[in-house]
Amino acid sequence: KQEVTQIPAALSVPEGENLVLNCSFTDSAIYNLQWFRQDPGKGLTSLLLIQSSQREQTSGRLNASLDKSSGRSTLYIAASQPGDSATYLCAVSTGANSKLTFGKGITLSVRP
Amino acid sequence: NAGVTQTPKFQVLKTGQSMTLQCAQDMNHEYMSWYRQDPGMGLRLIHYSVGAGITDQGEVPNGYNVSRSTTEDFPLRLLSAAPSQTSVYFCASSFSGLRTGELFFGEGSRLTVL
Numbered sequence: 001k002q003e004v005t006q007i008p009a010a011l012s013v014p015e016g017e018n019l020v021l022n023c024s025f026t027d028s029a030i031y032n033l034q035w036f037r038q039d040p041g042k043g044l045t046s047l048l049l050i051q052s053s054q055r056e057q058t059s060g061r062l063n064a065s066l067d068k069s070s071g072r073s074t075l076y077i078a079a080s081q082p083g084d085s086a087t088y089l090c091a092v093s094t095g096a097n098s099k100l101t102f103g104k105g106i107t108l109s110v111r112p
Numbered sequence: 113n114a115g116v117t118q119t120p121k122f123q124v125l126k127t128g129q130s131m132t133l134q135c136a137q138d139m140n141h142e143y144m145s146w147y148r149q150d151p152g153m154g155l156r157l158i159h160y161s162v163g164a165g166i167t168d169q170g171e172v173p174n175g176y177n178v179s180r181s182t183t184e185d186f187p188l189r190l191l192s193a194a195p196s197q198t199s200v201y202f203c204a205s206s207f208s209g210l211r212t213g214e215l216f217f218g219e220g221s222r223l224t225v226l
Contacts, residue, residue, distance in 0.1 A: 034215060043116075043202055043217035089155075091215075099170075100215065102155040 002027045002094045006103035013080055014111050021075040021106050023090035028068045031093040035064050035075050038087045038105065047088075048075070080110045114138050118203050118218035125193040125225045133188040133221045135203030143206040143213065144186040148172065148199040149220075155202070161186055162209060193225045 003026045013019055023033070032051045036044040048057045048064040050073070056065040063076040073090055089105040119134045137144065145160035157170030161180040175197060177189040186205075190197060201221045206213035 036217075041220075043219045044204075044215075046214045046216065049214045091155075099157065104152075104154040 002030075002092060002099075002101040004090060004092055004101050004103040006088075006090060006106050008106065009104065010107045010109070012109040012111060015080060015082060017080050017110075019077050019080055019108075021077070021088050021108070023073040023075070023103055025071045025073075025092045025101070027092075027094055028071050029094060030068060033064075033066055033073050033090060033092045034100075035062075035073075036089045036091065038089060040086075044089065080108075082110045082112050084108060085110050116203055116205055116216050116218035118201075118221050120221060121219065122222050123224070125190075125223065127193060127195060127225060129193050131190050131193065133190075133201055133203075133223070135186045135188065135218060136184050137186075137203075137205045137216070138184065139205065139207065139216065140183060141205035141207050141216070142183065143209045144180065145170070145204050145215075146176070146178065146186070146188045147202045147204060149202060150199050158188065158201075190223075193223075195225045197223065198225045199223060 005024045034049045035047045037047050038044045050057050050066045061078040066073045087105040087107045091100045091102040093100050116137045142163045146158040147155045149155050156172045158176050159178040161167045164180050164183050167178050180186050203218045204215045206215050
């Protein structure tokens, strides 16, 4: 059974800091990995999707990397801003039914 | 673009009542799904559909029913509400399925069962 872990559960950083959010998964036979952002009381917004054949994806100040063999992904946020404060979740797609398994998320607070 | 639209946004039910959470998408997505999100439990898949007329169970299907008569709509029915079904429910869709496609979420429906 696929398990996705995100540690720590919460993170607080000063504005301007470059930061890395980690995601680990137990079954490396994945189709893809997605990073989502969730603001309080809102739905999830897809940030980056990395296919299993890819090593990384970039969008603006965000860069996500994937190392399938070690079961790890990182989301790098450059020059963090207070507007980046949110919960960040990763999810991996695995199995015959392409089930998406979510981590429990990292709640990020960027202090002005 | 409306994207994925869920109604209602908030609902309070009494134990034993039934109701339907509506989900509609205007992106011509084949794949649609329902999740519930609970503190400490994360997101759990309830039911999903890979196209009109095709549905299947997810991780926590008991107490819920779905149907997919059109590509656009995927309603979730609570047959006899229980306090354990108090949760935030999200509908999500993808154009090409989860092997390759990005997943788009609605804003959520917050359900309280008394």
